[in-house]
Amino acid sequence: MKKTIHIYSVIMLPIVLLFTSCNVQRTALIGKYQDSSFHIESAKTVDEVWSEVIDLLAAKGISIRIIEEPSGLIVSKESSLTFSTEVDGHLINPNAFVVVNSLDKEKYLYITGEWNIRVKKAGEKTAVIATLMEIKCYNTAIPNIEIKSTGVFEKLIADAVR
Numbered sequence: 001m002k003k004t005i006h007i008y009s010v011i012m013l014p015i016v017l018l019f020t021s022c023n024v025q026r027t028a029l030i031g032k033y034q035d036s037s038f039h040i041e042s043a044k045t046v047d048e049v050w051s052e053v054i055d056l057l058a059a060k061g062i063s064i065r066i067i068e069e070p071s072g073l074i075v076s077k078e079s080s081l082t083f084s085t086e087v088d089g090h091l092i093n094p095n096a097f098v099v100v101n102s103l104d105k106e107k108y109l110y111i112t113g114e115w116n117i118r119v120k121k122a123g124e125k126t127a128v129i130a131t132l133m134e135i136k137c138y139n140t141a142i143p144n145i146e147i148k149s150t151g152v153f154e155k156l157i158a159d160a161v162r
Contacts, residue, residue: 029101030089034132034149041125042161046072049126050119052160060156062115072119078112078134084150097153098135101146111137111147117157128161130154 042049053074057064066075084096091099098111113135120127132149 027101029086029099029146029148031086031091031099033099034151034154037129037131038149038151038154038157040128040154040158040161041122042128043124044126044161046119046121046126049128049161053117053119053128053157056156056160057115060153065114074115074117074119076115076117078114078136081111081113081132081135083111083147091150095152096150098132098147099150100137111135115153126161128157130157 044052050069050072054064054067057074057076062079063077064074065077066073068074081097082093082095083098083100084091084093085102086092086099098113100111114133116131116133118127118129120129130153132153135147137145137147
């Protein structure tokens with residue numbers, strides 16, 4: 001009987017350690033982040049805004065997959081996104097493009113997404129609508145990750161077109 005308990009302990013201990021050491025701590029995001037498309041209007045012409053957006057994408061190393069100037073549509077290729085976690089609703093990396101709810105960020109290989117940007121005439125102004133789409137986290141070890149845009153990239157767009 002004593003030998004059976006010892007064998008059971010030897011088998012169960014590694015299994016318990018495996019499951020408890022792989023536990024990823026996740027909490028709901030507290031801070032306010034971009035929940036929908038970003039909209040801004042500029043007094044600049046459509047051509048000026050179009051040029052500013054293209055220049056911004058180039059400066060950030062974001063490749064373009066679709067570019068249709070007549071319709072004002074720009075869609076980036078899948079691009080790596082800088083990411084951060086948060087503490088008490090504040091980003092650890094304030095320059096990150098996205099925030100994730102897991103506190104174990106070392107487990108992420110990388111996070112990618114596509115930017116869908118629309119530039120169009122809006123009365124006397126030019127409207128820019130930017131949406132982060134197709135967000136992917138390339139790490140299957142962490143299920144149910146909440147990922148949101150921090151608004152940092154959207155602020156870069158706003159600064160460029162003002």
